[in-house]
Amino acid sequence: MDAKELIARRVAQEIRPGMLVNLGIGLPSMVATYVPASLGVFFQAENGVIGLGARPPEGMEDRHLTDAGGGFVSAVPGAASIDSAMSFGLIRGGHLGMTVLGGLQVDEAGHLANWKVPGKMVPGMGGAMDLVTGAARVVVAMQHAARGASKIVPRCTLPLTALRRVDLVVTDLAVIEPTGVGLILRERAPGVSLEDIRAATEAALVIPADVPEMTLD
Amino acid sequence: MDAKELIARRVAQEIRPGMLVNLGIGLPSMVATYVPASLGVFFQAENGVIGLGARPPEGMEDRHLTDAGGGFVSAVPGAASIDSAMSFGLIRGGHLGMTVLGGLQVDEAGHLANWKVPGKMVPGMGGAMDLVTGAARVVVAMQHAARGASKIVPRCTLPLTALRRVDLVVTDLAVIEPTGVGLILRERAPGVSLEDIRAATEAALVIPADVPEMTLD
Amino acid sequence: MKGALTPEQAAELIPDGASLMIGGFMAVGTPERMIDALVARGARGLTVIANDTATPGKGIGKLISAGAVARVIASHIGLNPETQGKMISGEIDCELVPQGTLVERIRAGGMGLGGVLTPAGLATEVEDGKQVVEVEGNRFLLETPLKADFALIGAWQADYVGNLSYLLTAQNFNPVMALAGRTVIAEPESIVPVGVIPPDSVKTPGVLVDHLLVHAG
Amino acid sequence: MKGALTPEQAAELIPDGASLMIGGFMAVGTPERMIDALVARGARGLTVIANDTATPGKGIGKLISAGAVARVIASHIGLNPETQGKMISGEIDCELVPQGTLVERIRAGGMGLGGVLTPAGLATEVEDGKQVVEVEGNRFLLETPLKADFALIGAWQADYVGNLSYLLTAQNFNPVMALAGRTVIAEPESIVPVGVIPPDSVKTPGVLVDHLLVHAG
Numbered sequence: 085m086d087a088k089e090l091i092a093r094r095v096a097q098e099i100r101p102g103m104l105v106n107l108g109i110g111l112p113s114m115v116a117t118y119v120p121a122s123l124g125v126f127f128q129a130e131n132g133v134i135g136l137g138a139r140p141p142e143g144m145e146d147r148h149l150t151d152a153g154g155g156f157v158s159a160v161p162g163a164a165s166i167d168s169a170m171s172f173g174l175i176r177g178g179h180l181g182m183t184v185l186g187g188l189q190v191d192e193a194g195h196l197a198n199w200k201v202p203g204k205m206v207p208g209m210g211g212a213m214d215l216v217t218g219a220a221r222v223v224v225a226m227q228h229a230a231r232g233a234s235k236i237v238p239r240c241t242l243p244l245t246a247l248r249r250v251d252l253v254v255t256d257l258a259v260i261e262p263t264g265v266g267l268i269l270r271e272r273a274p275g276v277s278l279e280d281i282r283a284a285t286e287a288a289l290v291i292p293a294d295v296p297e298m299t300l301d
Numbered sequence: 302m303d304a305k306e307l308i309a310r311r312v313a314q315e316i317r318p319g320m321l322v323n324l325g326i327g328l329p330s331m332v333a334t335y336v337p338a339s340l341g342v343f344f345q346a347e348n349g350v351i352g353l354g355a356r357p358p359e360g361m362e363d364r365h366l367t368d369a370g371g372g373f374v375s376a377v378p379g380a381a382s383i384d385s386a387m388s389f390g391l392i393r394g395g396h397l398g399m400t401v402l403g404g405l406q407v408d409e410a411g412h413l414a415n416w417k418v419p420g421k422m423v424p425g426m427g428g429a430m431d432l433v434t435g436a437a438r439v440v441v442a443m444q445h446a447a448r449g450a451s452k453i454v455p456r457c458t459l460p461l462t463a464l465r466r467v468d469l470v471v472t473d474l475a476v477i478e479p480t481g482v483g484l485i486l487r488e489r490a491p492g493v494s495l496e497d498i499r500a501a502t503e504a505a506l507v508i509p510a511d512v513p514e515m516t517l518d
Numbered sequence: 519m520k521g522a523l524t525p526e527q528a529a530e531l532i533p534d535g536a537s538l539m540i541g542g543f544m545a546v547g548t549p550e551r552m553i554d555a556l557v558a559r560g561a562r563g564l565t566v567i568a569n570d571t572a573t574p575g576k577g578i579g580k581l582i583s584a585g586a587v588a589r590v591i592a593s594h595i596g597l598n599p600e601t602q603g604k605m606i607s608g609e610i611d612c613e614l615v616p617q618g619t620l621v622e623r624i625r626a627g628g629m630g631l632g633g634v635l636t637p638a639g640l641a642t643e644v645e646d647g648k649q650v651v652e653v654e655g656n657r658f659l660l661e662t663p664l665k666a667d668f669a670l671i672g673a674w675q676a677d678y679v680g681n682l683s684y685l686l687t688a689q690n691f692n693p694v695m696a697l698a699g700r701t702v703i704a705e706p707e708s709i710v711p712v713g714v715i716p717p718d719s720v721k722t723p724g725v726l727v728d729h730l731l732v733h734a735g
Numbered sequence: 736m737k738g739a740l741t742p743e744q745a746a747e748l749i750p751d752g753a754s755l756m757i758g759g760f761m762a763v764g765t766p767e768r769m770i771d772a773l774v775a776r777g778a779r780g781l782t783v784i785a786n787d788t789a790t791p792g793k794g795i796g797k798l799i800s801a802g803a804v805a806r807v808i809a810s811h812i813g814l815n816p817e818t819q820g821k822m823i824s825g826e827i828d829c830e831l832v833p834q835g836t837l838v839e840r841i842r843a844g845g846m847g848l849g850g851v852l853t854p855a856g857l858a859t860e861v862e863d864g865k866q867v868v869e870v871e872g873n874r875f876l877l878e879t880p881l882k883a884d885f886a887l888i889g890a891w892q893a894d895y896v897g898n899l900s901y902l903l904t905a906q907n908f909n910p911v912m913a914l915a916g917r918t919v920i921a922e923p924e925s926i927v928p929v930g931v932i933p934p935d936s937v938k939t940p941g942v943l944v945d946h947l948l949v950h951a952g
Contacts, residue, residue: 172835207813389618424596
């Protein structure tokens with residue numbers, strides 16, 4: 085299993101029946117693949133659809149139905165289309181059960197930085213600030229390190245996305261829960277030791293007596 | 302012609318082609334009768350319809366289509382139904398060309414009082430404050446006097462509806478234009494003299510050299 | 519969506535003293551069966567947030583007559599003399615809010631905004647006790663969000679996942695209230711299979727609705 | 736509604752230096768023929784208010800490539816490297832706004848609100864230079880209204896009086912922008928007789944629309 089699939093499958097376990105869930109572009113969007121239809125989950129794309137479905141059959145794409153990255157999608161039965169005001173009203177108003185976003189850094193306070201690398205990359209925050217501020221639960225799905233540097237840091241050096249402490253960080257090495265007493269290491273990826281995680285993590289971790297391996301079905 | 306019909310017919314002349322117009326409950330609602338369909342005017346009822354039509358044919362009333370007083374109405378071709386947020390967004394945002402409201406008092410500053418008689422009648426302002434604040438043009442349609450007392454007063458003694466100076470007052474005796482230099486008497490009702498108007502008006506009026514009679518077609 | 523309730527079950531869910539947003543405008547679009555059930559169970563001490571209190575014997579007027587209501591936040595109570603009487607006698611505490619402000623306050627509550635700035639009500643009694651904020655040289659009232667324990671929604675069609683559509687002027691406050699109730703109960707005129715309401719006709723996405731009322735039979 | 740324009744006539748109406756709101760999300764729902772006409776007439780110095788600048792060769796991306804744009808107010812420009820390049824080189828002045836804030840600012844401009852209070856952006860770079868307002872113990876950013884000289888709207892169907900409907904995720908920013916442009920020009924995919932779009936399917940009432948673009952032929 086590659087790193088991205090591992091992360092996506094672990095994040096999928098966080099999703100509860102009937103939830104409204106927003107998945108960011110890229111890695112987070114892979115999570116949908118691992119959520120059973122029987123859960124009755126509705127995926128939201130912030131460009132205006134509740135009930136995002138899989139890629140449409142070849143030749144049946146409609147240019148009026150895309151995800152937030154502009155890619156063709158389908159809609160599940162019971163889908164609703166909404167304008168941007170309603171879309172962000174749902175997000176800001178706490179009606180979104182969970183958002184899954186990528187990250188550049190998460191720090192010991194649980195703050196996320198994911199929208200700007202000053203002088204290098206200034207894509208804009210898109211919906212990220214609203215999503216992190218408003219969603220009932222914020223899950224960050226990202227690689228543990230980039231180019232050898234830990235993305236779990238003592239204090240974010242990149243511009244913050246929001247003041248709000250994220251609820252869970254899932255990486256290719258670990259599941260980490262930011263709390264008021266710091267970053268608690270909750271799970272190890274299969275075959276990964278506590279030492280591996282400590283070595284790859286710049287931030288201080290709170291390590292409980294028992295840190296089980298992720299269970300991936 | 303009775304007083305109400307006179308007022309309604311004169312107000313109708315203020316309406317320009319293609320305007321969006323809100324008519325208050327009661328006397329103002331009579332104005333619609335005197336606006337030719339050829340003007341392409343859309344009447345708005347603030348409870349949520351643009352393109353209010355006449356009373357429906359007997360036996361064809363629908364309880365999902367009423368005016369702001371709760372009375373059955375029809376809708377013209379090209380009508381749109383909107384929710385209350387959109388309805389008042391149009392009103393507050395200046396998209397309403399004209400509102401016609403009843404009044405309890407108008408004063409020399411052009412201020413309107415029309416929603417409360419302290420200790421006696423406290424119906425609530427409904428949409429009046431938004432309408433008077435936001436409409437491009439505010440026309441007050443009312444009797445010149447009530448129980449012998451002038452409703453055109455030096456300064457409103459009843460609670461104000463808004464800070465905004467109304468644009469025109471049409472009564473059974475006169476057409477009066479509130480301006481920065483006071484209440485200008487613009488027209489006399491048929492057969493009504495300047496003396497009649499002065500005698501019936503508590504407020505000071507600015508009286509131009511020529512005050513023509515209303516022309517009612 | 520947690521499933522369909524009988525009106526009696528819905529009324530049991532709602533404790534005495536609860537705050538309720540109730541959709542409708544002069545009883546058009548008001549969930550009448552839920553109101554009847556609240557009256558039948560002898561509910562007491564309710565706070566009702568609604569455009570108006572209809573007339574005695576209709577919609578919210580039934581709750582007023584039954585003595586179920588301790589507090590009203592509305593834009594207009596003028597067509598219900600019982601509400602006026604109970605306000606004057608002190609039995610009902612009544613907050614009157616301009617209609618456009620009322621709908622924006624509910625929307626702000628439902629959409630996670632801390633408030634909105636409106637010009638409606640400036641320099642009137644509505645200004646009393648409120649923060650005035652200046653933006654680009656213009657003065658506005660800061661109006662704060664409203665939420666409620668329950669939103670009781672009158673709809674036209676619902677599908678099995680709770681998507682709602684409305685008809686004509688029966689829409690009014692219902693869609694915004696469905697955002698601002700901590701528990702949302704909808705009373706549709708009919709319930710149809712998923713897929714019958716097209717995505718573009720859904721005005722309230724099912725993710726907002728906690729319960730539907732069973733059909734009237 | 737003043738009648739139908741060719742794309743060339745629409746482009747002539749829009750002077751160099753004008754501010755434009757342009758609907759669409761990654762070019763989905765963007766009025767492409769109007770953009771092509773603006774590029775063809777060599778428009779210069781435009782301010783574009785939009786969710787994003789699409790990708791080179793699509794939607795607003797064409798205006799960026801053509802050098803027509805001096806200023807952008809958007810939530811995301813990350814998928815158009817040309818916009819990023821021109822921002823870094825100083826050719827384009829770029830204001831990045833959280834997506835939910837952007838849509839509320841446009842709505843406030845269109846609906847006559849003086850601003851809205853949002854928690855999104857608090858304690859981030861977005862807070863810089865903004866008024867922070869406390870409501871009931873919580874802090875919010877005061878975000879001010881946006882208006883534009885023109886709103887260019889991409890719609891699905893229009894009728895002869897300018898009522899507009901939208902399809903699925905091609906809706907996005909279009910309905911709010913139709914409220915906030917001083918002149919509103921809509922580019923529908925088809926134009927149908929009055930009455931073909933039912934009142935409950937109208938998302939932008941025709942009273943907001945100044946011009947339709949003639950059909951593509």
